[in-house]
Amino acid sequence: MWRSLWRSIDRFSLQHFKYVINELRGIKIVDKHNSELVVDLLQSIAEIVTYGDRQDPLIFECFMEYQVLAEFVRVLKISRNSRIEAPLLQYLSIMIQNMDSEHAIYYCLSNGYINSIIAHQYNFDGGDLAPYYISFLRAVSSKINRDTLCLLVRVHADVVVSFPLYSEALKFAQHGEKMIQTAVRALTLNIYNVSDDMVYQFVSIPPASKYFSDLVHSLKEQCVHLDSLVLATEGACTDQIRKELLLETDKIVDDLYYFKDILSVGESRLSEVVTQNLLNLFVFPILLPLLKLRRNDGSNLSAITSLYIVSRLLQVVGGKTIVNAVAEIVLYPFMSSLRYASEGDANNLFFNHLNNVEKLGCSDSESEGGEIINGHLIGKPVSSHSPSINCSVDDSLCRERGGILAFILSENHCLLLASLFLLFTLAGSKDVEQILASMIGLSGMQCGMDHDISASQVVDKIIFVKFMPQILNSLLKVLASEPLIPVQIQWHTVWFLQKLLVLQGKKLDDQNLQIFNTSYEQSSERFKKELDGCWFDYILDTLRNEWTSCKAALEKPSQSKDPFFILELAVCQKITDDATSAYFSWQRMVDTVKVFILHLQLKAFICKGELLEKPLLAPLSSPAGSGRTHASDLSSASFGSEISLGSGIPCRIAFSNAGIRDIYMIPLARGTSGKLLLVEKHPFRSQQGVIIAITPLAGLSPKIDEDHPTWLHLRIREFDPRLNASKTKGYNAKGLNHAAEGRWTLGFPNAKACEAARLSILEEINKQKSSVRSTLAPLLQDNSDGSDEGSCR
Numbered sequence: 001m002w003r004s005l006w007r008s009i010d011r012f013s014l015q016h017f018k019y020v021i022n023e024l025r026g027i028k029i030v031d032k033h034n035s036e037l038v039v040d041l042l043q044s045i046a047e048i049v050t051y052g053d054r055q056d057p058l059i060f061e062c063f064m065e066y067q068v069l070a071e072f073v074r075v076l077k078i079s080r081n082s083r084i085e086a087p088l089l090q091y092l093s094i095m096i097q098n099m100d101s102e103h104a105i106y107y108c109l110s111n112g113y114i115n116s117i118i119a120h121q122y123n124f125d126g127g128d129l130a131p132y133y134i135s136f137l138r139a140v141s142s143k144i145n146r147d148t149l150c151l152l153v154r155v156h157a158d159v160v161v162s163f164p165l166y167s168e169a170l171k172f173a174q175h176g177e178k179m180i181q182t183a184v185r186a187l188t189l190n191i192y193n194v195s196d197d198m199v200y201q202f203v204s205i206p207p208a209s210k211y212f213s214d215l216v217h218s219l220k221e222q223c224v225h226l227d228s229l230v231l232a233t234e235g236a237c238t239d240q241i242r243k244e245l246l247l248e249t250d251k252i253v254d255d256l257y258y259f260k261d262i263l264s265v266g267e268s269r270l271s272e273v274v275t276q277n278l279l280n281l282f283v284f285p286i287l288l289p290l291l292k293l294r295r296n297d298g299s300n301l302s303a304i305t306s307l308y309i310v311s312r313l314l315q316v317v318g319g320k321t322i323v324n325a326v327a328e329i330v331l332y333p334f335m336s337s338l339r340y341a342s343e344g345d346a347n348n349l350f351f352n353h354l355n356n357v358e359k360l361g362c363s364d365s366e367s368e369g370g371e372i373i374n375g376h377l378i379g380k381p382v383s384s385h386s387p388s389i390n391c392s393v394d395d396s397l398c399r400e401r402g403g404i405l406a407f408i409l410s411e412n413h414c415l416l417l418a419s420l421f422l423l424f425t426l427a428g429s430k431d432v433e434q435i436l437a438s439m440i441g442l443s444g445m446q447c448g449m450d451h452d453i454s455a456s457q458v459v460d461k462i463i464f465v466k467f468m469p470q471i472l473n474s475l476l477k478v479l480a481s482e483p484l485i486p487v488q489i490q491w492h493t494v495w496f497l498q499k500l501l502v503l504q505g506k507k508l509d510d511q512n513l514q515i516f517n518t519s520y521e522q523s524s525e526r527f528k529k530e531l532d533g534c535w536f537d538y539i540l541d542t543l544r545n546e547w548t549s550c551k552a553a554l555e556k557p558s559q560s561k562d563p564f565f566i567l568e569l570a571v572c573q574k575i576t577d578d579a580t581s582a583y584f585s586w587q588r589m590v591d592t593v594k595v596f597i598l599h600l601q602l603k604a605f606i607c608k609g610e611l612l613e614k615p616l617l618a619p620l621s622s623p624a625g626s627g628r629t630h631a632s633d634l635s636s637a638s639f640g641s642e643i644s645l646g647s648g649i650p651c652r653i654a655f656s657n658a659g660i661r662d663i664y665m666i667p668l669a670r671g672t673s674g675k676l677l678l679v680e681k682h683p684f685r686s687q688q689g690v691i692i693a694i695t696p697l698a699g700l701s702p703k704i705d706e707d708h709p710t711w712l713h714l715r716i717r718e719f720d721p722r723l724n725a726s727k728t729k730g731y732n733a734k735g736l737n738h739a740a741e742g743r744w745t746l747g748f749p750n751a752k753a754c755e756a757a758r759l760s761i762l763e764e765i766n767k768q769k770s771s772v773r774s775t776l777a778p779l780l781q782d783n784s785d786g787s788d789e790g791s792c793r
Contacts, residue, residue, distance in 0.1 A: 011044070012051045014058050020044045021066050030079040038075065039087045046091035050098040060104055069113035076120050082129070085122060089132040092117070093139040105143045109151040114140060118164045130172065134183045137169050141190040149194050153202075160202035166191055170211050174218060185258050192265045204269040212274055216281040219255045223286075226252065226567075227305040233571040245567055252309070256316040263319055275321050278313075283322065284360065286310060287329045291403050293357065303407065304570045307418035311425050311563040320431040324353070327426050327436040332357040333403035334439055334463065353436065405463065408471055413478045413485065417492050418566040420471075423463065424499070424558040441465050442503065468504055472497065472512050479599075480519035484526070486572050487591040491553065492565055494598040498554050498605055506609045516606065520599045527596040528780065534582060534699030535589040536772055538721065540617070540672060542593045543776075547615050550597045554611060582699060582717040600779065616778040637668070637677055637691060645689045648679055649757045651712075652747040664689055665746060665757060667764040669697060672775060674768035676700060676714070676761065678744075695744075697765045702758045709751035712758055716742030 010016060024041045027034065045068060052059025072092060076085065099105050108114065118137065124130050144152065154162035169187050172180050188211075191199065202208055226248040233241050259278065263271050286306045288294035301309070314323060328335075335354045407419035426432055427442035441462035464471065478485070478493045501507075508516060530539060597615075604612045637643060648664030655661065666677040674697030679689035695716050705711035748754040773780075 012048055012056070012059075014056065014062060017045075017048045017052070017059055017062055018066075020048070021062075021068060021071070024071050024075070027075070028078065030075060030084050031081055035081045035084050038084060042072075042075070042088055042091045046095040049095050053099050053101055053104050060101075064107055067111075069108065069111070073113055073116045073120075076117065082123050082127070086127075086129050086132045089117075089129075089136040093132070093136045096136075096139045096143060099143065106148055106151075109140070109143070109148050115152060115164050118168055130175065130180060131177070134169070134172055134180050134187075137165060138183045138187045138190075140165060141169075141187040144190065144194055146194055146196060149191075149196050149199060153199065155198065158198065160198045163199065163202055163208075166199075166203065166208070170208075173211060173214065185261075189261055189265075192262060192267070192270060195267070200267050200269050204273045209273055212277045213281060215255070215259075216277045219252065220282055220285075222248065222252050222255070223301060223305065223309050226309075227301045230305055230567055230570050231302060241571060242568070245571065246564070249312075249564055249567070253312060253316060256313060260317045263317065271319075275319065278317070278322060279325055283310065283313070283326060284329075287326065288360070291329060291332070293329065293332065293360075304414050304418055304566060307407070307415070307422050308563050308566040311418070311422050311566070314422075314425045314429060315559070315563070318429060318431055320433075323426065323429045323431040324433055324436060325356070327432055327440075328353045328357045329360075330404050330422070330426065331436060331439050331463075333405070353433075405467060408463075408467070409474055413481075413489050413493075414566065414569040416474055416478065417489070417496065417569060418563075420496050421558070421561070421563055421566065424496075425563075428557070428559050438462065442499075464500065464503055468500065469509055469512065472500060472504070472508065473515065475500070476508075476512050476515040476519065480515050480522065482522070486569075487594050488565065488572060489569050490595050490598060491550075492569070494602050495554055495556070495561075497602060498611075499558070501605060506605060508606060513606075516602070520603055523592075523596050523599040524780065526592045530589045530592050531769060531773060531776075533585060533589055534701065534715075534717065535586050536769055537672070537674060537696055537698040538586070539589065539593060539772060540775060542590055543597070543615055543617075546590070546594050546597055550594065550601065551611055551613075554598075554601060582715075583719040585699075586719060586721055618775050618777050637675060637694065639691055639694060641691050642682065642685075642688050643677065643679060643691055645679060645681065645687055648689065649753070649760060650749075651753075651757065653678065653744065654747075661692075663692065667697060667761045669764040669768040669771075672768060672771045674698065674764055693744075697761065697768055700761060700765070702761045704751075704754055704758060705745075710748050710754050712746045712748065712754050714744040714746065714761075716744055718742045 020041055024038070024045070027038055027041075030038050048059060049063050049068070052063070072088060075088060079085065096105075096108060099108065118140075122129055122133060124133070140152075152163065152165050153160045166188070169184050173184050175181055175184070192203070203211075226245070229241070229244055229248060259274060262274050265271075284294075286301060286309060289296040289300045290303060290306050300306070310326060314326060332354070335357075404419050404423065407415045408423075410416050410419075423440050424442060427437050427440040439462055441464035475493050475497050479490060479497070530536065600615075601611050604610065643666070645664050646666070648666040650662070651665050652660055652662055661680065664679045664681065666679055668675055668677060676695050676697055677691050678693040680692050682688040682690055695714075699715060699717045701715045703713045705713060746754075746757065748757060
């Protein structure tokens with residue numbers, strides 16, 4: 001008997017469920033005195049219903065019979081404590097998310113209870129209620145389909161007049177918390193993907209359609225902020241600036257992918273309103289003033305940011321209407337020049353493209369309504385605060401169109417590369433029409449010209465045919481610039497040159513070939529200079545490591561190339577160089593090797609029509625004996641190991657933590673490796689020593705102290721690229737914390753011994769340099785004898 005009294009209650013039994021419901025029903029008001037009890041009751045209900053949906057049908061029948069959802073609504077209404085709202089929404093979300101049966105979901109969404117909870121007047125000010133509310137809305141949206149969506153809307157005369165789930169969620173679309181923004185976007189996509197005609201009609205007309213124009217305005221504001229960051233850098237690039245740029249561009253790209261997701265739904269009304277807003281409020285205001293097809297009102301983005309944004313838009317969002325609208329604007333000056341040559345043709349697709357831009361940017365009067373021309377949305381207002389895109393422009397402005405060619409032939413390296421990338425992106429898009437792609441000239445000259453305009457007329461005006469020598473000339477001048485420009489600019493310049501040379505037939509005219517040869521010679525001289533620098537011992541490893549990444553970068557297609565480099569080029573115009581820093585010397589060496597590789601690959605492509613698979617290096621020769629008696633295997637020398645003193649030079653050194661110590665100095669070069677060993681005499685073996693310190697020979701720069709001729713100063717490289725490989729990977733690692741240069745001072749018995757030690761170190765350094773030069777000889781040999789095909793001269 002007593003045992004039965006202590007028997008635990010089955011929390012998931014029907015009997016206990018009824019008990020919990022009755023307890024909740026007995027609550028007449030919710031205040032601070034009973035709020036914890038109410039929260040416990042709500043939690044129990046959510047847990048039992050979730051269990052019953054999968055395990056016990058009787059529980060859910062009881063849930064329906066007792067109209068438990070009505071109790072949730074009642075609790076909200078009688079609550080005097082706003083803190084009850086968050087747990088109520090949380091447990092309701094959990095319950096809905098875990099429902100599997102269609103019967104249960106259908107019941108929960110019917111009877112208007114969910115709409116009542118959605119429409120309840122919550123107080124979102126100064127609390128954490130918003131995340132719970134949005135999570136609840138998202139949970140509901142995840143359960144809707146074509147059969148249940150109708151339960152959440154109010155319809156009058158076959159038209160949706162109210163949709164609380166959608167309308168209330170949109171109030172949080174611009175919320176400051178990223179998690180809430182993401183949840184709202186997931187909710188909207190859940191709704192768009194249901195494919196309900198009445199809902200599509202509701203979301204694509206005012207006032208609900210204002211959501212899309214607000215999205216575009218928010219995107220434009222982010223672009224303005226990005227532009228301010230680019231302009232504020234003044235050509236100096238730091239890690240912090242790069243991180244800020246990446247953060248802002250990530251936000252913009254996230255928005256663009258959201259637009260892409262909406263367009264991917266494939267519903268014509270939805271696609272039309274989104275595309276219309278993107279064109280009228282975003283693309284046209286960016287491109288038209290940039291290309292002088294509309295007056296600049298002073299609020300436009302800088303050219304470099306505009307070119308980046310449009311390129312990213314084409315890559316991420318794309319779509320036939322957007323891609324071809326951009327192509328029309330960019331190519332308008334070239335199309336306009338063809339007008340009279342082809343004016344006899346009627347109903348020409350070419351003229352449709354031409355007329356689209358003229359109506360857009362150079363009409364004599366403003367258009368009030370707008371229209372869709374050839375599938376392109378032109379001049380149609382999209383919201384109460386968005387002006388028509390048409391404007392009155394005087395004739396002189398219409399004639400003053402440098403177009404994209406003005407940027408391609410610009411002396412500004414960043415604008416040159418950014419505008420070329422935009423054309424590459426356009427021409428490589430699967431959505432661009434052949435007539436427009438052919439005018440660019442990058443998408444295949446062999447494409448069928450089945451349009452009204454003749455092939456000969458188009459080919460005559462193709463940008464990359466008519467202006468190819470000038471474009472190549474501009475790129476080669478960037479490559480041959482003095483003083484030296486940042487390596488990332490040269491990297492992308494060679495990428496463009498290689499791609500254009502494919503189109504050109506891999507040949508340069510005499511003038512451009514001369515410019516390239518000048519640039520190649522400059523690169524070779526810088527490379528040879530690094531063989532006398534403090535990092536010559538790393539040149540071979542750097543060459544091998546960078547060769548593969550360079551070749552892969554040159555072969556990368558434009559469609560997969562991230563246009564973020566456009567902004568990087570704009571903010572990294574200054575080369576920071578500190579001659580006293582081993583790190584900056586190392587960075588300069590790496591950049592010099594990269595540029596030399598680029599020139600080697602471009603030379604091979606010009607001369608032989610293909611990239612080199614691997615660097616041409618001479619095999620390492622076996623090290624010649626130096627007559628010393630110490631170990632010949634340099635790799636065996638390590639801290640604490642024993643080594644023969646041989647012809648080690650006795651000296652003294654003062655360590656801060658060990659005082660003055662008598663040691664032997666042993667400079668040792670074997671092949672392309674070289675080390676300086678400091679060895680302490682073994683206490684028991686007179687001809688043996690223990691290594692107490694090791695440093696590379698390269699970079700030592702031995703100097704005798706002017707005031708103390710028996711002191712020899714050695715510069716020690718504290719920066720080790722092998723230990724900092726992860727931090728120094730990529731184009732730029734300027735934000736690295738660089739250790740101060742180390743220094744050893746060795747003391748010798750007299751000035752003669754000090755000078756002999758200096759010469760001994762230099763002798764071993766020169767041996768190591770000689771070995772490196774011999775290995776690199778095949779890359780450095782002069783081809784002026786004409787043995788190479790055409791000698792690239």
